[in-house]
Amino acid sequence: NAGVTQTPKFQVLKTGQSMTLQCAQDMNHNSMYWYRQDPGMGLRLIYYSASEGTTDKGEVPNGYNVSRLNKREFSLRLESAAPSQTSVYFCASSDPLRGQETQYFGPGTRLLVL
């Protein structure tokens, strides 16, 4: 039982390059989330998926797209990376409709955009 896994762990991009961050959970959770963490700003929600087949914007969606590939996987795509997207990205999952309020987080992806 791995919980929430994220790949890659580290990435360096040049401005304008694209990449996809992968996230998978093995807890059969319906809801999944993408956050970014920046110093002094806590965690800010980028996108979330309440259930398989649905996605919605969070607090800071600009410059990102997501895909809920299936119940297990939720990917985050940067189409044209910008230095402002340098951050640590966390994926999380939970299942509030089944009483699982706690969010379980992956280990994070550290992204540097030059």
Next chain:
Amino acid sequence: AQSVTQLDSQVPVFEEAPVELRCNYSSSVSVYLFWYVQYPNQGLQLLLKYLSGSTLVKGINGFEAEFNKSQTSFHLRKPSVHISDTAEYFCAVRSLDSGGYQKVTFGTGTKLQVIP
């Protein structure tokens, strides 16, 4: 709209001393409250949560928090800290939006530095 305020960005404390990390929230509806801990270079993990019932909640590693509805606070406490408690702590609030979907808002975090 809901919000979470963690008043202290950094809290230094000597080992074996007590500590309180403050959290205040605002929300127009009923809320659930959480404290998460993040150790260096790791993701967040749950420390404790308040969903209903007793306002004093006990979590892992000897931490506890008290929900105070009148003061809209959920302060985290530990009577005697250990070096291993050095980490960043995040308060979070969860409420339902109009569509019935949960919305979770995190505070900006408090870095606890335990001094030997």
